[in-house]
Every structure is written in structure tokens, then in C-alpha cells.
Amino acid sequence: MFSLFKKTETFAPLAVDMHCHLLPGVDDGSSNTEETLHCLKAMATVGYKKVFLTPHFQARYPNNEEDIKRRFADLKKAIEGSGEKGLPEVACIAGEYRFDPAFARMPGVDNVLTLPGKRLLCEFSLHNNNYMPIEIFRDYIKMGYKLILAHPERYPYLNVHSTEVKEMRDMGIAFQVNILSLNGFYGDSPKRKGFEYIEKGMSEYLGTDTHNMRYIQALMETAENNEVQKLLKKHKFLNAELA
Numbered sequence: 001m002f003s004l005f006k007k008t009e010t011f012a013p014l015a016v017d018m019h020c021h022l023l024p025g026v027d028d029g030s031s032n033t034e035e036t037l038h039c040l041k042a043m044a045t046v047g048y049k050k051v052f053l054t055p056h057f058q059a060r061y062p063n064n065e066e067d068i069k070r071r072f073a074d075l076k077k078a079i080e081g082s083g084e085k086g087l088p089e090v091a092c093i094a095g096e097y098r099f100d101p102a103f104a105r106m107p108g109v110d111n112v113l114t115l116p117g118k119r120l121l122c123e124f125s126l127h128n129n130n131y132m133p134i135e136i137f138r139d140y141i142k143m144g145y146k147l148i149l150a151h152p153e154r155y156p157y158l159n160v161h162s163t164e165v166k167e168m169r170d171m172g173i174a175f176q177v178n179i180l181s182l183n184g185f186y187g188d189s190p191k192r193k194g195f196e197y198i199e200k201g202m203s204e205y206l207g208t209d210t211h212n213m214r215y216i217q218a219l220m221e222t223a224e225n226n227e228v229q230k231l232l233k234k235h236k237f238l239n240a241e242l243a
């Protein structure tokens with residue numbers, strides 16, 4: 001089915017996707033192993049060599065780290081057993097932790113699932129603008145975690161020039177824009193802000209945030225977007241250094 005998609009290698013400079021929801025049957029991500037395999041095959045055609053899985057940890061999807069690790073091991077076995085060749089390596093299981101009042105996950109939890117280098121991918125509520133957990137950030141940073149804020153361009157209440165953004169950047173929090181934002185997948189404002197963060201050198205990472213085949217279809221379109229191709233040539237991202 002993916003022979004229909006042009007092999008573009010657009011995202012080869014990134015090499016690593018560090019944000020996606022392809023653990024089968026978990027949260028609102030891929031529904032089964034077959035869908036995950038389809039998604040991975042497509043990701044290979046646009047240049048990805050490695051994929052890190054980041055299931056949600058939030059009130060709506062109260063995943064449990066030990067269960068997630070078991071499911072990850074099962075997926076690795078299923079991929080091996082599928083005999084599929086040329087897929088990106090599914091290299092790491094981490095999480096996307098939502099910091100909001102409904103899920104006040106306090107520091108001290110020692111089994112949080114991080115990206116390599118003790119990097120913790122976190123997000124905020126897309127709607128609640130009354131909560132900026134600066135103190136929780138500080139506690140995690142003190143404990144040696146390096147924080148990466150997922151898709152800053154998607155929060156309607158957060159702007160590039162806001163004091164909250166400045167405060168987070170001053171604390172050393174890295175940002176990760178969603179690639180699909182750059183093709184208008186989430187609307188005009190996330191698109192504009194996504195470019196803005198990147199042009200200002202404020203997005204150290206890019207992620208696909210792939211959930212399923214609908215996202216993959218959008219990723220394939222984005223791979224052929226000239227503006228996105230130019231941006232990837234012009235700016236350096238740190239995805240490939242996550243190893």
C-alpha cells in the first residue's frame with residue numbers, strides 16, 4: 001500500500017522520531033500491531049531510522065509504567081516475528097507526561113519512562129491555561145531530568161513571546177514542535193507558531209506525534225511540502241543525538 005507514497009527521505013536528517021503513539025492498543029494511539037507495522041513502514045520511506053514510543057501518561061489514559069514496558073517487549077517480539085525488513089528500529093519506550101492539575105504527578109516517582117539521557121517528554125493540557133507547573137519543572141530539573149516540552153505551538157494560550165515561554169527557556173527546557181503542525185494539520189495558528197519557534201531557534205527537536213494511519217497520511221503529505229523541506233535543510237535539530 002505504501003508503494004503509492006513517494007520515497008522522499010525528507011526526514012532523514014532527523015533520523016529519529018522521538019514522539020509517537022505506536023504502542024498497539026494503548027491510549028488513543030495505534031489500534032493493533034498491524035497498524036503499527038504499516039505506520040513504521042511508511043516512516044521508513046520518509047527517512048526515519050529509529051522510533052521512540054511515547055504513550056500518554058495523563059488522567060484520561062492512566063497508563064502504568066510496568067504494563068507499558070511489558071507491552072513494549074511484546075511489540076518488539078511481534079516486529080521480529082513479522083519478518084518485515086527495512087523498518088525503523090523501535091528503540092526505546094518512554095512516555096509523554098501531562099503536567100496539569102488533573103494529573104499532578106509529583107517528582108520522586110523513580111520509574112518515569114524517559115527518552116535517552118534522562119530526557120522527560122512533557123505536555124500541558126491543550127485547554128487549561130491556568131496551570132504552569134514551574135515548581136514541578138524545577139523539582140524534576142533538580143533531580144537530574146532534562147525536560148522537553150511537546151508541541152508548544154499547539155497550546156492556544158502560549159505564545160512565543162510570552163513570559164511563560166521565556167521562563168521555561170531560561171530554565172533550560174527544550175521544545176519539540178510537531179512536524180504535522182507545519183503542514184496545517186492542527187490549523188493555522190499552530191502552523192504559524194510552529195514555524196516561528198523553529199525560525200527563532202526555539203525548537204531543539206521535531207516529533208511526528210503519530211497516532212495512527214490518519215497521521216501517517218498527513219506525514220506523507222508534509223514530507224512533500226517545499227516549505228518544510230527548506231526548513232529541514234536550514235535548521236539543525238537534535239533528534240539524531242538522542243541515542
Ligand SMILES: [Fe+2]
Nearest residue numbers: 019021096209
Ligand atoms: Fe503525543
